Amino acid sequence: MLAGLLQRRTGLSVARSFRSVFAHEHHQQRRHKHHRKGQPHQQQPPQPSQQRRGLEAGSASPAAHPFFSEASQWKNPEGEVTCVQYPANHYTYYVEPSEYAPSLQEESSTNSAILSDVHIPEPSYVTINYGYNVFHSREPFQCEIKDNPNGGVLPELHLAYETWGTLSPEKDNVVFLHTGLSASSHAHSHERNKTPGWWEKFIGPGKAIDTNKYFVICSNNLGGCYGTSGPSSINPSTNKEYATSFPLITVQDMIRAQFLLLDHLGIDKLHASVGSSLGGMQSLAAAAMYPERVGLCVSISAAHRAHPTAIALRYMQRRIIMADPHWAGGNYYGKKFPVLGMKHAREIATISYRSGPEWEKRFSRQRIDGARHSFMPEYLIETYLDHQGTTACLRYDPNSLIYISKAMDMFDMTDGFEDPTSAIARITCPTLVIGVQSDLLFPVMQQREVVQLLREGGNENVTYYELDALYGHDTFLIDVNTVGAAVKGHLEHCCL
Numbered sequence: 001m002l003a004g005l006l007q008r009r010t011g012l013s014v015a016r017s018f019r020s021v022f023a024h025e026h027h028q029q030r031r032h033k034h035h036r037k038g039q040p041h042q043q044q045p046p047q048p049s050q051q052r053r054g055l056e057a058g059s060a061s062p063a064a065h066p067f068f069s070e071a072s073q074w075k076n077p078e079g080e081v082t083c084v085q086y087p088a089n090h091y092t093y094y095v096e097p098s099e100y101a102p103s104l105q106e107e108s109s110t111n112s113a114i115l116s117d118v119h120i121p122e123p124s125y126v127t128i129n130y131g132y133n134v135f136h137s138r139e140p141f142q143c144e145i146k147d148n149p150n151g152g153v154l155p156e157l158h159l160a161y162e163t164w165g166t167l168s169p170e171k172d173n174v175v176f177l178h179t180g181l182s183a184s185s186h187a188h189s190h191e192r193n194k195t196p197g198w199w200e201k202f203i204g205p206g207k208a209i210d211t212n213k214y215f216v217i218c219s220n221n222l223g224g225c226y227g228t229s230g231p232s233s234i235n236p237s238t239n240k241e242y243a244t245s246f247p248l249i250t251v252q253d254m255i256r257a258q259f260l261l262l263d264h265l266g267i268d269k270l271h272a273s274v275g276s277s278l279g280g281m282q283s284l285a286a287a288a289m290y291p292e293r294v295g296l297c298v299s300i301s302a303a304h305r306a307h308p309t310a311i312a313l314r315y316m317q318r319r320i321i322m323a324d325p326h327w328a329g330g331n332y333y334g335k336k337f338p339v340l341g342m343k344h345a346r347e348i349a350t351i352s353y354r355s356g357p358e359w360e361k362r363f364s365r366q367r368i369d370g371a372r373h374s375f376m377p378e379y380l381i382e383t384y385l386d387h388q389g390t391t392a393c394l395r396y397d398p399n400s401l402i403y404i405s406k407a408m409d410m411f412d413m414t415d416g417f418e419d420p421t422s423a424i425a426r427i428t429c430p431t432l433v434i435g436v437q438s439d440l441l442f443p444v445m446q447q448r449e450v451v452q453l454l455r456e457g458g459n460e461n462v463t464y465y466e467l468d469a470l471y472g473h474d475t476f477l478i479d480v481n482t483v484g485a486a487v488k489g490h491l492e493h494c495c496l
Ligand SMILES: CC(=O)SCCNC(=O)CCNC(=O)[C@H](O)C(C)(C)COP(=O)(O)OP(=O)(O)OC[C@H]1O[C@@H](n2cnc3c(N)ncnc32)[C@H](O)[C@@H]1OP(=O)(O)O
Pocket: 024, 025, 028, 179, 180, 181, 182, 276, 277, 278, 279, 353, 363, 379, 380, 381, 382, 383, 384, 385, 387, 391, 474, 477, 478
């Protein structure tokens, strides 16, 4: 009955969500139209912000390259423009003096072969504190894979985390939120960082994770770049960034680091471990590795081991980053930044995060009004991917993406755990598994398999919801009505 109810809710939610998607699209088309007005396939005049910085827009002879019809701007996480992409494959980049060094970078090229010469230092993720707390352990942290630089030992460990709600005197109301691949600990806004978080609509008073009831902790993943030890952190032994001397890490290492944080906070047992995607893998791993310390488990759009298709997609993202000459073996910190590798990797990632059925409805075969056929972005799906790559590529450290995506590929609860045959069987707590039928990255057969293994392992309290939402893997970020309702039900009612 509950499943039927949820199915109905899903249908309603999809219809409602698509209204906003179409509104978005029409807005986008208007934007394109506006930009091109009167100047199809011609170079745009410098934008006011470019003029202010004295950049020249005219040196690339755009008439010879009639493919780009507008300039687009790239922004850093603070919303400041850090880069401008000009028409006709003519790229000019500049950076804010206050945030980056050297103070002003400007380079241009006239054909795509020279794009790899763009000069942009790495983004500010390593220098700006986004309002998170940092747990600092001075004890060496032994990573699981010992065949690694320094035997897989990190001399120290930093773990960035944020919290919402109030910890009960008994410390028994903790919900630990594990993040996806490139997310930070900023799942929700708070006094020290008012920017909406990546699960803004899911967390708060009365919300799916109710902060009137629960104390929510979200930590940035080991290997990440938002305050937790990762390749861009300074190795205290050398006083330089680890880069690729950072050891290979596993999902189990991420969990061990998180439980060190819980030890530090004096929290013996979680009310619930919750996560989606990589976070859903972590949630399963946490419940298997620390069964006595996890009260409830929620795993959304995840799996107990990576699917070969997902490995293939992440492999290509890594290869594209590593093929960027500015990746330089991972040693690009303070030098040229592999921005194009990161942009194209993000474009591939976006293909895996959404779904064909969504794009059929959202973009179909629509093209930019008046665009000529060319090899440059012309269909709305192409401009969309271009936009996603452009906006996301300056928000994350490419080396972090390489390390964490590799950890996802290596994740396999039937292998690599101390007692592999029974890793899933060790999950004895009530567990909610959610799958989305349009998910390419973690296809629903994987969630069904997790449920089957849990039940075969003797867990009698397993709930499974399969959603027919069209947003693919990203449904967990978008569909608060269905995903949020299921999570709330599990956290608040499953054991009553
Ligand atoms: C693997 C793991 O472990 S986790 C993976 C998790 N997934 C991600 O990291 C993806 C993150 N995605 C996001 O953050 C998304 O913004 C979401 C999911 C939160 C919201 O999605 P949506 O509301 O559908 O917006 P979406 O990001 O798809 O598109 C909106 C943007 O695309 C632009 N856009 C839309 N259509 C087009 C188009 N045809 N051409 C160019 N740009 C377009 C919009 O103008 C808007 O731009 P803006 O963000 O700069 O304002």
